Amino acid sequence: MPERIDREQVTKVAKLSRLELSEAEVAEFTGQLSAILDYVEKMNELDTTDIEPLAHCLPLSNVFREDSVKESLGTEKALANAPQRDGPFFKVPKILDESFGA
């Protein structure tokens, strides 16, 4: 029986998930995710044609409040866990290369 999800799809999903997987992990996940998805297929035994999807159990309504100034975290606390910082900024590698905008 063909696997429900193949290596190529697993690789694509890994890319979407921003997870760099080793070849061994791709192989392992292909088998495991296929087994899980086979099991999940069980849902198709149920006719859900006229059933509304239920994303949330509470009858939620929007909550409004006054737009007032309150104390916030502050720069030092917000940056305290940063892997790298530069003054009051989070530091990350360059996103745009030199050719951009040339």
Place this chain on the structure above:
Amino acid sequence: MDELSARQLREKIVAGEVRSAEAVAKVFERIEKFDPEVGAYISTYRDEAFETAEDVDRRVSAGEAVGVLAGVPVAIKDNMCTTFGATTCASKILENFHSPYNATVVEKLLAADAVIVGKANMDEFAMGSSTENSALKRTVNPWDANRVPGGSSGGPAAAVAGRLCSAALGSDTGGSIRQPAGFCGVVGLKPTYGRVSRFGLVAYGSSLDQIGPITRTVDDCALMLGVIAGHDPSDSTSVDEQTAHVPDYLEKLDQPVGNLKIANVPKFNEGADEQVRAALDEALDVYRQLGAEVLDIEMPHLDYAIAAYYVIATAEASSNLARYDGVHYGHRTERPRDYVEVYSKSRAEAFGKEVKRRIMLGTYALSSGYYDAYYLKALKVRNLIRNDFADAFGECNCIVMPVSPTTAFRLGDKIDDPLQMYLSDVYTIAANLAGIPGISIPCGFDDKGLPIGLQILAPAFGEAELLRIARMFEANTDWHKKAPPLESVDN
């Protein structure tokens, strides 16, 4: 002398008969002696704990008012943010994360003068049913060191069972409070979705996650719930007083529920181990003797709960865990070649296998071409399951079922087969999908001496009655008084 419950300990502290500092010292003595083997705690806070305890003792002797958990040593699962120590979620990615704020439940514990002794182990990001997915340490079942404590709140449950604290807070997304409570022979309550603030709880499945107590007795459970329940402006899904009042859970706790109707779902229970089913039958007999009526009902969609859950929970997880980007906090890979590698390598290096698996599964279920077949379908099945409960509660006060199909399994038994691990959540998952409260209480032991849990489910915001029903059983049985054989509790 019987050991003290959290509530009794608090009363003795307030009466000046016991000093909180003594109680805390005793707990740390046991932690030093037994936690190297049990492995319940990721971190402990001795200095802070004694400081709080001594402050409570000073205020008691000065005749000042103290909170409802005054001087009581408690543990919290390490996915609740604290400004002291790290909040690791048992993950390499958050191993060194120090939260700039406290979770609302932590603020409430502190306001009630509880003494937080430590942060307990768990499956990484609360994903798992055995605590074996912790990237930081191993927790064993205090009843048998070769077995799992359950999960994902395995640390809090093992700490409560091992008398390494008086009470604890866990979190439950698909059974993560009730199942470890069942495996460890203690009481665990998942409140109604929205009853307790999730602010500062590291998110896994946001429409399913709920914080709740793990305790040794039902009255401790009621006491703890009273402390943490209620509306929080910082969590828009926490329900306000107008929608659902927070009653005094202790007030009528000892009053049995009259005309009690309990529903049993025999067909659904067939999959459980014989000894687990026998214990459930005996529990039903206890209730019958107390005057309850037991009705057999069918809930045709419960068989589909695991399938729907593992689509919905993983879809929510894939979105929630996108925040771990190696930029703002958490692990960052060394020398990334470009910004994409900051994400993909940091995440690959610091997430464990189960977390990766669930992110992948959820991303797939939400991806173009599969959304309708998996995610939307699962939400529809979720509605059918909620309707099953609505129909059932039309004719009964509560539904009973096993907590899990077996007692605690062996370390390593299911870790390489994720689907088998998922299937062990069969009895707990539906309550999260339906948003209703559920409690696990001790109801016996199997022939290996391992605890068996009884699960009771009630309608949304029916915690007060649910606790009374649980208390009826507890008041007429002795299962909750048994302690694991680490060493007899010496008072």
